[in-house]
Amino acid sequence: MSELSNARPRLILPSLGGLYGALGESAETLLRVVAGLLLVTHGYGKIINPFGAVGMVESLGFYPGVFWSPLLAATEFFGGILLALGLLTRPAAVATTIVLAVTIYFHWIVKAEGLGGAEKSILWAAITLFFAIRGANSQSVDAKLGRQF
Secondary structure (H helix, E strand, C coil), rough: HHHCCCCCCCCCCHHHHHHHCCCCHHHHHHHHHHHHHHHHHHHHHHHCCCCCHHHHHHHHCCCCCHHHHHHHHHHHHHHHHHHHHHHCCHHHHHHHCCCCCCHHHHHHHCCCCHHHHHHHHHHHHHHHHHHHHCCCCCCCCCHCCCCCC
């Protein structure tokens, strides 16, 4: 029974199997790079003004804000760069997943926006959690270095 549960389902169009196999790793790389670059874009304003979110982080209970605000900026901006490059992929993904979990709480609970307000953070958190668990693939700096967490 366990042999059957580990078997991959048969494709309806078996001729597409080669295409799926050839593009799978590139699609995963694209997802990692896009998520990382979007985090960089999102964190750019914060890295330019690293103390700009002091009031916001303190409103969430993170004191002192002068510590947490630059840490938030660095995590989004530099974590996004690391994720896009596939360098220190797992630590970068773990850090950004934690930040995104806080943003889910912020939008869903603090701002009372519910699922509609938190859905982008939920999607990003799912993506970063995937890379925290999976790590990078052969199309990453981690792979070129031959080491990863």
